[in-house]
Amino acid sequence: MMEDTRIGLYVCWCGTNIAKMVDVEQVAKELGDLPNVVLSKTYKYMCSDPGQDMIIQDIQENNLNRVVVAACSPRIHELTFRRALANAGLNPYMFQMANIREQVSWVHTDREEATKKAKSLIAGAISRVAYHEALEKRTVEIDPATLILGGGIAGMSAALEIADAGKQVYLVEKKAQLGGQLLQVDLTFPFMYSAQQLRQMIIEKVVQHPNIQVFNNQVVEEVNGYIGNFSTQIKNGKKKETELKFGNVIVATGLKAFDPQGIEAYAYGKFPNVITSLEFEKMLLKGKIQTKEGKVPKNIAIIHCVGSRNKDYHEYCSRTCCMTALKFANQLKSAIPDSNVYELYADMRSFGKGCEELYTKTSTKGVTFLMFDQQDKLPEVIKAGKNDGCEMLIQMDEKLSGEEVEIPADLIVLMVGMEAHEDAKKTGHSVGISLCGNSFYIEKHPKLDPVATTTDGVYIVGNCQGPKDIPDSICQAKAAAARILGTINKKQVEIEVTTAFANEELCCGCQTCVQVCPYTALSYEEEKNISVVNEALCKGCGTCGSACPCGAISSRHFTDKQILSQIEGLMEMILQEEISEN
Amino acid sequence: MRYRVNPDLKLDLNRFGVKEDWQDCFHCGNCTAVCSLTEENILFPRRIIRNVQLGFKNKLVTDVDPWLCYYCGECSETCPREANPGELMMSFRRWLTIKYDWTGIARLFYKSLPAFLIAMIVVAIGIIVIGITKDFKAEAMMEFGHKFEKYVIYAVACLILLPNLLRMFWFVILKNKLKVPVFAYISNSLSLFVNLFTQKNYLKCEGDTFRWVEHLLIVIGYLGLLVITVFFNWFNTDSETVKWIGYIVGALVFIFTFDFVLKRSSKKRESSKFSHPSDWMFVVWLFLLGLTAFITRILVDAGAIENNLWVYFIHLIVIAQWGLLIVPFGKWTHFLYRAFAIYFSNLKQAALMK
CATH class of the missing domain: 3.30.70.20 (Alpha-Beta Plaits)
Structure with missing residues (x-):
């Protein structure tokens, strides 16, 4: 052990939080006698400005070179005290914190025992801090270019945001055309804007933007490097491979529709007039709603939650199908006014701006809403009899009336849910991000950091993070763009020291x-x-x-020596207490 | 039993006075929770609204519960969607009325106001023609009127009301395949008569005591007037007692129906916010009936009926329209259906208990 180890010990009262259960004065006095401890003090709130100033002053006046603070969890104030050390001219890693609040005063009721436990924890910290080494901050340069995977609405929005700020964007799209899911949609809920117009507006900007380079029909196999310095190989044109270098990555690979073939009750594939919502959108795009036989349907049933919110398929809600179904009902009612439209739903989830209003509006248009129990029994599509006057019948247990009912249908639209791409895992692996249980990409923090991932410099936006509608996707895209522009602006980024x-x-x-x-x-x-x-x-x-x-x-900062000395210090204190007791 | 969903029923019901609002219902069940008449086995209005929304015609026609509602309006006041469940129940009773009517004339009158008005005019012309044949002589006219009333009552009761009640019985009990114990028919018959004359279940509607009292007084007045004119020949009686009882019951009818008319026009009360033509016809004609009868008797007492025969003439037209059109095919029948609904409902409970 170095001769000149000079440790300052500070025991915090945390108001009464710690002081009422731990005898802080006794702790400070006894542990002040440990070797290498030059001074030991208590204070009401160590984290306060006067508390920090006290530490800074002591370091300078007493030539302290190590500091131990016994207070709350390091998750709360470790950085505060590290900064204080840095302000006093010490390396911030010459610091150790002992948690005597969450681990002691808040969880114990015997003051004497709690004090003993606090003492041993602090003794461990004192023992450990002697072996701390100075660690230096490390930074890496940021390449100002950004790679975006996926040319849907989210990817394109992020690209425009970054490109407009004057930075280079490489936009890679798997398909031949930009637009993603928007390509398959006629009108968008709830305000009935044309999806194709929206798409054209944004594609025009993207394609013409001097800072955006679009790669169609391309898949990124592997991304190497780390934040600030990523690179990948990409085919430019037919054969020539070029290397792209970029500092950040946005994953906006979207999702795909659920395949209803596995749900036997809906007879998809068995009856030609049972179609998916995407197939129905295609009809709307063509401007002609008709059955496979070319007839105008009189009875149209729309079945919600196909593949969603069902433990046999996907447990999550796909978040957009209810509103799309309501949109369909409106479009049907205006295209074929004397048609009967039935909405078979499990729960109506029309959240979001303008969406509940869409539901209210639809419910007054003579659309019949029928509720089924997703877990209990799905509606069943069967062939109608000769005298039924329709092609198919749907039999269901209608929850709101408590009756078994049958619904005549000439056309059945299945509101298929959304699920992650099959290659989501592969794509994720290529950029070093992982999946959550539902095969969507997992965010760094579900609430506080929803667009970042645990891999620095890689962001997830839009549907690849979970099903969402257009505004939500664009919000995420722009949030990620702001984050990236922030790091680009700093030109360099700090990276983890304790590696x-x-x-x-x-x-x-x-x-x-x-x-x-x-x-x-x-x-x-x-x-x-x-x-x-x-x-x-x-x-x-x-x-x-x-x-x-x-x-x-x-x-670093968790060497065997450091950890073992902490354990030693802790055990020694416990032994000492036992000896003195006997 | 599996029921076919039929949205056309909604459109059909819209012709019985109900506004589109009720389709806004999203089945929160507040209406049922707030209703003081809802019981374990009698759940409305929500259940009925649902059945209407899905168009279960065959099920609905066998449903007796709508008649148990007295339209206090609390459900409509509570409804968060402002879907007017009370009014749906009211319209639904109109629909049931035409379903019970075997002649199909009620359907015509409820759906088409012009058809009803033409029928009213035809009846009025008929009376005028009879007046011409009688040379507008007071004595002859009154003698005719007296006989006419009697025969109309018998005819309407036997040809229309009784068959319709039997149809109601068929729908509510037989179609539901209820096995009612014979004893129940007898044990519940007393309450049938109590309900017929007092509508005492009305009192269960919270805070509506005055409305019930008014309603009761009109029933007493109306039935009193009927008995006193038809069986005691009120217009020509010499008995002082009969005369004064007649005055009282006659006054009861037009005074309280006048209040009902006022309430319907002011639209302040939930139950009077929406009025179907059949509602107006019922209260206004009942009012005219009471008023013209009252004035006629005053004129008889004053010995001035000869010179003012037109008053009795109007009374006769009103009576004829009332007896031939409003009673058999209009809103009058609710008087019978309500009481019998309670009776049938009790029978149903007895059958289910068994």
Whole structure:
């Protein structure tokens, strides 16, 4: 241990939060006697400005080179105190926090025992901090270009936002045409704007934009690198491969429609006049609603939640089908005024601006709404008898009347839900992002950071993150664009300091770490038969370090020495207490 | 039993006075919760609205529950969608009325106001023709009027009302395949008569006591007037008692029906907000009937009937229109259907209990 280790210990009262259950004065007094502890103090609120100022002043006056604060959870104030150390001229990592609020005062009722526990936790921290090493902030340069995967409304909106700010965008679309789902839609709910007009408006801007380079019929196989410095190979034109370099990635790969063939009750594929909502949109786009026999249908039934909100298919709500179904009813009623339109729904979910109003409007247009129980029994499509006056009958248990009913139908529209692309996992892997349970991409934080991912520099927008409507997709696209423009503007970005590092001498080249790393930060270098850590990708989770059979990998700030000394300090204090008690 | 969904019924019902509003219903059930007449086995209006929305014609025609509603209007006031469930129930009763009527004339009159007005004019002309044949002589006219009333009552009761009640019985009990214990027919007959004359279930509608009292007084007045004119020959009686009872019952009829007319025009009360022509005809003609009878008797007392025969003449026209059109084919029948509905409902409960 270094001779000149000078530790300052600060025990926080947290008002009465800690002080009422932990004898903070006694703790400070007793632990102040530990070796290397130069001074020990208590204060009402260590995190307050006067509290921080006290630490800064002590560091400067007493030449402290390590600090331990016993207070709340490090998740709350570790950064606060690290900043205070930096302000005092110390490396911020020469700091350790002991959590004596969430782990002690809030969860115990015996003051004496709680005080003992606080003491041992703090002793561990004091013991550990002596082995802390100065770590330096690391930054990487940001390439100002952005790669966007998917040329739907979300991808195009993000592209325009970034390109308008003067930055280069590479927009890669799997299909021959830009537009994504919009290509298949006639009018959009709830205000009945033409989807094709919307699409044309935005495509024109995208195609003509000098800062956007569009690659149609292209799929990105693999993206290498890390935030600020990604690259990929892409075919430009027919054969020539070019390398694209970019600093950020937006994934906007969208989703696809559920295939109703698996739901036997709906007889899709068995009766020609049972069609999906997308097929019906096609009819609307053509401007002709008719049965396969070319007749104008008199009775049209629209079945909601096909493949959605059902434990046998997808449990989630596809979020747009109810409104689309209401839109269909309106379009049907204006195209064929004397038709009977039936909406067979499980629950009407017409949330969002203008959507409940659309429901109210539709309900006054003579549309018949029938409720079924999604979990109990699905409506069943059967062939009608000769005297029924229609081609098909739908038999269902109608929930609101409690009766078994039958509905005559000449045309049945299945409101198919939405699901992730089959290759979502592959695409995700190529950019280093993972999927949630429903095969949609998982966000960094479902509430606080919904467009970022756990991989820095990779963002998810639109339907690939979960089903959503046009405005929601565009909001996400523009949010991600703002985030990216922010990092581009900074020109460089700070990256994780507490990363893993491998000791080449000890590494046996078994590649265990390469397999366990969730961030693809480890790779195998064949020449030397060793594993190498890409520190820009590493999040410092420590998985590789604990898996390494040779002890070749450790994590900065979580070295074996640091962790073991913390345990030692903690155990020593417990022993000491026991001895003094006996 | 599987019912066929039939949205056409909605359109049909729209011709019985109900506004489009009721289609806004999204089945929250507030109307049923607030209704003081709803019981475990009698759930309305929501259940009935649902059946109407889906157009279960065969089921609806066997439903007796709508008659148990007295239209206090609380459901319409509570409805968050302003779907006017009370008015739907009212219109639905009109629909049931034409379903019970075997002649099909009620259907014609309810659906077409011109047809009804033409019938009214034809009846009036008929009376005028009879007046001409009688040379507009007071004595002859009154003698004719007296006989006419009697025969019309018997004829309407036997040819129209009784068959219609039997049809109602067929729909409500037999079509529902209810096995009613014989004893129940007898044990419930007393309450049938109590309800027929008092409509006491009306009192269960909260805060509507005055409306019930008014309604009761009109029933007493109307039935009193009927008995006193038909069976005691009120216009020509010498008995002081009969004379004064006649005055009282006659006054009851036109005073309280006048109040009903006022309420319908002011549209303040939920139940009077919407009026079908059949509602207007019923209250106005009942008012005219009471008023003209009252004045006729005054003129008889004053010995001035010879010179003012036109008053009695109008009374006769009103009576004829009332007896030949409004009673058999108009709103009058609700008087019978309501009471019998309670009776049938009790029979139904007895059958279900068994």
